[in-house]
Amino acid sequence: MDFQFSEEQRMFERSLREFLAAELPTERIRGLWDSERGRSDALWRSLAELGVLSVLVPESDGGLGLDERDFVLLAETCGYAALPEPLVDSALLSAPLLAAVGGEVAQRWLPALLAGEVRVAVATPLDLLVADADGAAAVLLAGGSAGDDDGELRLLVAPPADALHRQDSVDPSRRLFSRTPLGGGDLIAEGDTVRQLWARALNRGALGAAAQQLGAAARVLEYSVAYASERKQFGRAIGSFQAVRNQLADVAVALEFARPVVYRAADSLARGVATAARDVSHAWLAAGEAARMAARHGIQSHGAIGYTWELDLQIWLKRIWATDALWGGRAWHSERLETAVFSPDVALGAGHTFDEGT
DSSP, rough: OOOOOOHHHHHHHHHHHHHHHHHHHHHHHHHHHSSSSSHHHHHHHHHHHGGGGGGTSGGGGTTTTOOHHHHHHHHHHHHHHHHHHHHHHHIIIIIHHHHHHHOOOOOOHHHHHHTTSOOOEEEEOOOOOTTTTOOOOOEEEEESSSTTTEEEEEEEOOOOOOOEEEOOOOTOOOOEEOOOTTTOEEEEEEEEEHHHHHHHHHHHHHHHHHHHHHHHHHHHHOOOOOHHHOETTTTGGGSSSSSHHHHHHHHHHHHHHHHHHHHHHHHHHHHOOOTTTHHHHHHHHHHHHHHHHHHHHHHHHHGGGGTTSTHHHHHHHHHHHHHHTTTHHHHHHHHHHHHHHTTTOOOGGGGGGTTTTO
């Protein structure tokens, strides 16, 4: 399978990377932690102007009409930059869901979302907490109750402040709220169609998390290599010591093995193949393992200073640890992958490597 990206896809990714490098230095990330809302409306509008929110929305609805293969590099870049804004969730979840529902709901909310004028949060069946509910003009709810997918999609407009209960996160950039009080809302779709929409949305969300883990791990590895090249002990850079060198090399190898797995999952979702769910769980697990290894060895390579909050490395470490608990966590994805692998009709092994959809 060919995982090479087109020049247009690479240019889109470069434009976002350059924008975030210029507009989101670590000082600004830390500054947002201390702000009341933890978000920047100006930054959100600028991201919308780049077209990132519109990637998976059909052209007929004002979007770019692209697919997951076009977005996976952008999600990876968001992880690399530790972007606090809920860009990946909006582009992969709320915008495509609104477009799929269509009708008056899409006409009312989609143009404003794509223009960066509002945020629409999503409360998923897999997670007990909903991110960015306080700054959202509306919240999309699965069934309107915590953890249950009963074939309903509801839209709760302007969730009341007294229903939002803030929960702490290891990552200060994440704004999490208990979703149990977020019941009610207007029923905007129901039935098997909604179940299919949620299944695809959950796969997209897990894919976005996996791609962000790749980006965050790559950033941690860069910090660690740079520090190991500069820090000296016994008159030598610590990166020349075999123990440190081998640990960082292990991270680099893990990243290189995880990337094609994540890209394959994006391709499977874009083409709608039967193995898409299996491929997404594989991607989530592979990227998570690489990211956790990067965090562990990153701290070790920095020594005692790696544990200090003032070190910018902590921004990405916290993001990795927080993301590792999202979209079902390791147990959920391991079980889904195990079920797929041990299915009696599964086609695995060298004889099926190049089969369509495997």
